[in-house]
Amino acid sequence: MQSELSCELAVVGAGAAGLFAALTAAAEGASVALVSATPLAQTASYWAQGGIAAALAVEDSPARHLADTERAGRNAVRRSAARVLCDEAPARVRDLERLGVHFDADRRGVLALGLEGGHSLRRVVHAGGSATGRRVVRQLSALAVDEPRIAVLEGARAASALMRDGRCEGVALADGRALRARATILATGGAAALWSRTTNPPGSLGIGMALAHAAGAELADLEFLQFHPTAVIGVAGREGFLVTEAIRGEGATLHGPAPPGSALGERFVDELAPRDEVARAIAALLAQTGATAVSLDMRAIDPARFPNVVSALRDAGLDPASEPIPVAPAAHYMMGGIVTDLHGASTVPGLYAVGETACTGLHGANRLASNSLSECFVFGARAAAAALAEPAPGGPPAPPSPAASLERPARATQESLWRDAGIVRTRAGLERLLDDPHPLARLIAVCALRREESRGAHQRADFAAADPALNHRHAVVGAGERPRLALWD
Numbered sequence: 429m430q431s432e433l434s435c436e437l438a439v440v441g442a443g444a445a446g447l448f449a450a451l452t453a454a455a456e457g458a459s460v461a462l463v464s465a466t467p468l469a470q471t472a473s474y475w476a477q478g479g480i481a482a483a484l485a486v487e488d489s490p491a492r493h494l495a496d497t498e499r500a501g502r503n504a505v506r507r508s509a510a511r512v513l514c515d516e517a518p519a520r521v522r523d524l525e526r527l528g529v530h531f532d533a534d535r536r537g538v539l540a541l542g543l544e545g546g547h548s549l550r551r552v553v554h555a556g557g558s559a560t561g562r563r564v565v566r567q568l569s570a571l572a573v574d575e576p577r578i579a580v581l582e583g584a585r586a587a588s589a590l591m592r593d594g595r596c597e598g599v600a601l602a603d604g605r606a607l608r609a610r611a612t613i614l615a616t617g618g619a620a621a622l623w624s625r626t627t628n629p630p631g632s633l634g635i636g637m638a639l640a641h642a643a644g645a646e647l648a649d650l651e652f653l654q655f656h657p658t659a660v661i662g663v664a665g666r667e668g669f670l671v672t673e674a675i676r677g678e679g680a681t682l683h684g685p686a687p688p689g690s691a692l693g694e695r696f697v698d699e700l701a702p703r704d705e706v707a708r709a710i711a712a713l714l715a716q717t718g719a720t721a722v723s724l725d726m727r728a729i730d731p732a733r734f735p736n737v738v739s740a741l742r743d744a745g746l747d748p749a750s751e752p753i754p755v756a757p758a759a760h761y762m763m764g765g766i767v768t769d770l771h772g773a774s775t776v777p778g779l780y781a782v783g784e785t786a787c788t789g790l791h792g793a794n795r796l797a798s799n800s801l802s803e804c805f806v807f808g809a810r811a812a813a814a815a816l817a818e819p820a821p822g823g824p825p826a827p828p829s830p831a832a833s834l835e836r837p838a839r840a841t842q843e844s845l846w847r848d849a850g851i852v853r854t855r856a857g858l859e860r861l862l863d864d865p866h867p868l869a870r871l872i873a874v875c876a877l878r879r880e881e882s883r884g885a886h887q888r889a890d891f892a893a894a895d896p897a898l899n900h901r902h903a904v905v906g907a908g909e910r911p912r913l914a915l916w917d
């Protein structure tokens with residue numbers, strides 16, 4: 429080790445989850461080191477468009493939000509975790525307002541709420557139309573930079589956990605420095621960029637999951653990768669660009685390939701059904717017709733409502749006010765990740781995980797739209813509070829656990845995941861993935877092979893129906909790589 433830094437709390441990742449956890453801990457008086465591998469604009473949080481789900485409408489309630497979350501999650505939602513999310517999301521939105529985030533509201537200050545697939549009413553708080561992530565992350569980053577108790581280590585990458593007697597005492601950075609802390613929170617984001625067609629920034633490679641697994645932590649639900657139905661396809665420079673579901677919430681429609689002589693094909697799916705259903709309907713239509721895209725017709729939508737989506741499409745040469753947009757599903761959100769309890773604690777003492785890298789089980793087999801940003805704030809705050817109650821490390825510096833690979837996956841791995849762990853999987857394809865050189869690709873395959881059924885985002889051609897015996901069972905994978913199917917309540 430070249431040198432040692434120390435703090436009370438090490439937070440790895442500066443997206444919504446890491447920033448909020450760091451600010452919460454600093455507000456409690458703790459010294460925090462915030463480690464971020466990529467620049468601000470390359471976090472998934474910065475790219476988030478639709479918004480933050482919270483039961484804020486007069487006619488809404490946490491119980492109704494919970495019912496929608498459970499319905500979308502296909503009998504796999506861990507109710508205790510989802511209840512925490514739905515109960516606490518409204519208070520975290522108010523915290524964000526207190527921290528200076530301005531959400532879209534009417535003249536009287538009543539929040540404007542958007543509608544997205546799977547929600548039974550308008551529940552999604554947004555900022556700058558569809559620039560929610562950008563607005564929130566900018567504000568929280570500015571606060572973190574100004575906070576004297578937070579040391580921001582930009583451009584630094586965590587490579588492994590510092591472990592003593594089974595307890596995590598910080599992280600080893602790739603540049604050789606050791607960061608010692610009483611607790612470490614991994615907020616390293618998801619893994620959807622492991623798939624070749626994705627809506628995610630290139631850094632969403634599941635490195636926190638690999639790091640935690642190498643330190644002995646359990647991972648779960650890696651077979652549950654959500655495919656977003658409407659990502660732009662066939663447009664150079666904008667491949668995989670996400671067109672938020674909130675646009676369908678305002679009335680945009682999906683159409684199949686146009687018959688000769690017609691500008692637009694037939695509608696073929698309820699545009700506001702949960703994501704797994706819409707993505708599957710599109711994939712089935714594409715397979716049946718041989719087309720590469722379906723059309724998203726948003727000509728009736730006021731462009732001023734979604735300015736950043738409209739301008740990104742215009743930059744790519746598409747005019748959403750006058751022509752349908754070619755879209756197809758893309759890998760979007762990892763429901764699985766590092767197993768945590770309701771306070772973000774992983775199965776390794778001293779090591780916590782929050783945000784997309786964590787798996788509380790709250791999303792089940794299919795995340796309800798806009799529940800992930802809420803999760804970052806609800807569980808980010810909880811993990812910060814719990815982490816600060818950990819004992820301070822004593823004695824000489826702890827040695828690092830085996831380093832997680834920080835290498836980008838080969839293009840071949842990304843293409844294999846798209847082909848063999850895509851929207852519809854088969855045993856033969858998943859078995860091929862077991863030989864992939866990338867360790868996470870292999871873990872995804874073992875979880876997907878273990879789940880011999882179709883449920884939510886995990887669809888198997890060879891097991892076409894859900895198996896009721898697997899309701900609320902989660903594929904948990906520890907050091908042995910052979911997952912067990914654990915029952916979570």
Ligand SMILES: Cc1cc2nc3c(=O)[nH]c(=O)nc-3n(C[C@H](O)[C@H](O)[C@H](O)COP(=O)(O)OP(=O)(O)OC[C@H]3O[C@@H](n4cnc5c(N)ncnc54)[C@H](O)[C@@H]3O)c2cc1C
Pocket residue numbers: 440441442443444445446463464465466467470471472473474475476477478479480481560561584585586587615616617618627628629631632635636670760761782783784785797798799800801802804
């Ligand atoms: C295009 C798009 C639109 C979306 N829209 C919405 C939406 O409207 N509503 C919603 O709820 N969700 C949305 N999501 C999902 C949501 O944005 C993410 O789930 C959420 O932002 C994840 O936040 P995070 O803090 O966990 O991770 P991220 O925001 O991805 O941040 C991860 C951080 O970890 C850092 N990092 C990773 N590895 C290391 C390492 N080894 N060392 C140091 N740092 C590391 C990265 O540099 C980064 O700072 C969207 C996602 C995408 C891609």
